[in-house]
Amino acid sequence: MKIPFNKPLVLGDEIKYLKQAIDKNRFSGKGEFTSKCAELIKKETSCEKAIMTPSCTSALEMCALLCNIKPGDEIIMPSFTHPGTANPFVRQGAEIVWCDIKEDTKNIDENKIEPLITKRTKAVVAVHYGGVICQMDKITSICKKNHLYLIEDAAMSIGSRFKDNPAGSFGDLAVISFHKTKNIQCGEGGVLLINKNEMIERAEFLRDYGTNRIHFEKGLIEKYTWVEKSSNFSMSELQAAFLYPQLKNLSKVNEKRNLLFKRYLKNLSDIIENNKLPVIPNGCLSNGHCFYIHTKNEIQRKKLIHYLKQKGIQAVFHYQPLHKAAFWQGKYNNVDLPITDFICDIILRLPMFYSLTIQEVDFTCLKILEFYKKLS
Numbered sequence: 338m339k340i341p342f343n344k345p346l347v348l349g350d351e352i353k354y355l356k357q358a359i360d361k362n363r364f365s366g367k368g369e370f371t372s373k374c375a376e377l378i379k380k381e382t383s384c385e386k387a388i389m390t391p392s393c394t395s396a397l398e399m400c401a402l403l404c405n406i407k408p409g410d411e412i413i414m415p416s417f418t419h420p421g422t423a424n425p426f427v428r429q430g431a432e433i434v435w436c437d438i439k440e441d442t443k444n445i446d447e448n449k450i451e452p453l454i455t456k457r458t459k460a461v462v463a464v465h466y467g468g469v470i471c472q473m474d475k476i477t478s479i480c481k482k483n484h485l486y487l488i489e490d491a492a493m494s495i496g497s498r499f500k501d502n503p504a505g506s507f508g509d510l511a512v513i514s515f516h517k518t519k520n521i522q523c524g525e526g527g528v529l530l531i532n533k534n535e536m537i538e539r540a541e542f543l544r545d546y547g548t549n550r551i552h553f554e555k556g557l558i559e560k561y562t563w564v565e566k567s568s569n570f571s572m573s574e575l576q577a578a579f580l581y582p583q584l585k586n587l588s589k590v591n592e593k594r595n596l597l598f599k600r601y602l603k604n605l606s607d608i609i610e611n612n613k614l615p616v617i618p619n620g621c622l623s624n625g626h627c628f629y630i631h632t633k634n635e636i637q638r639k640k641l642i643h644y645l646k647q648k649g650i651q652a653v654f655h656y657q658p659l660h661k662a663a664f665w666q667g668k669y670n671n672v673d674l675p676i677t678d679f680i681c682d683i684i685l686r687l688p689m690f691y692s693l694t695i696q697e698v699d700f701t702c703l704k705i706l707e708f709y710k711k712l713s
């Protein structure tokens with residue numbers, strides 16, 4: 338049996354919608370399929386406006402521009418995340434202030450944010466790890482009290498809920514990824530969600546190379562012009578046509594992943610202690626993005642990866658903490674993130690994708706059981 342870590346989602350209908358886009362001879366952004374995707378996402382997340390982008394990173398770049406991030410500003414975020422979370426703010430000249438995470442969810446520790454706030458703090462980025470939303474009650478109130486922008490990095494969390502509210506509905510801004518590794522995907526892709534009405538028009542200018550082309554398209558002006566420094570942040574129609582049927586089937590996809598998640602949890606609860614398995618806190622509804630276990634230490638993780646590989650199973654780990662990344666060397670020597678450091682060494686992600694079968698989950702768990710039996 339060969340079980341990869343991920344198989345990018347293809348439901349079968351993608352080709353039909355791609356053909357429609359091709360037949361319409363419409364390939365660039367802001368077409369029928371980008372609008373349809375944005376509408377579905379708006380409904381799903383209850384955001385004020387959704388703008389389809391070429392990636393989640395580019396949606397985060399728009400966030401940094403919309404919040405006018407400049408040299409000297411400080412942004413609080415976890416170090417246990419993808420470089421794509423930090424890059425857009427660093428490129429604007431901001432300093433990143435790393436916040437530690439919680440051992441159970443791997444999300445930013447809401448109790449450790451306030452001591453990090455200074456006069457220079459401009460925003461907090463809450464990364465919803467693995468489909469489990471951060472404690473948004475507390476984080477929202479901290480940001481309100483301190484007049485900070487709140488940005489949700491929901492790259493992995495489309496369809497997740499916190500106290501019945503969807504990922505993307507809490508922040509001033511939020512982003513989602515449609516990279517091939519995500520629950521629904523179009524190779525590369527993302528969306529920017531805007532919950533502040535006053536940011537919408539500027540976001541539309543930023544998407545269009547920093548021009549007021551949208552006013553021209555609406556017939557408000559005779560010709561459009563370049564109004565600010567920006568980029569091209571449009572998702573192409575081909576990406577959107579591929580993504581559209583997957584978005585329509587989001588609930589079905591997330592339900593299946595949650596079924597697999599529950600099976601892993603049931604099988605492994607007998608072998609592995611509860612505090613070494615994923616936790617979904619009360620009030621959180623996950624989209625089943627990932628399943629992981631904690632190994633005893635880094636050496637045991639390496640051995641388990643090797644053992645599973647011999648049995649045809651691909652298990653992987655991430656993230657390398659950003660505060661220890663090559664790019665960050667020497668920037669902050671005294672950052673103390675004990676939970677982040679600990680988790681990065683012991684977390685091991687197991688295969689998780691829509692077409693994974695219950696039998697494959699059972700087989701993977703059996704091999705993990707064999708590994709631990711041999712150890713004892």
Ligand SMILES: Cc1ncc(COP(=O)(O)O)c(C=O)c1O
Pocket residue numbers: 392393394395418419421422464490492493513514515516525526527
């Ligand atoms: C938390 C997080 N933020 C941002 C990104 C970047 O997303 P993209 O690859 O769509 O640019 C990722 C990518 O996986 C991610 O996991």
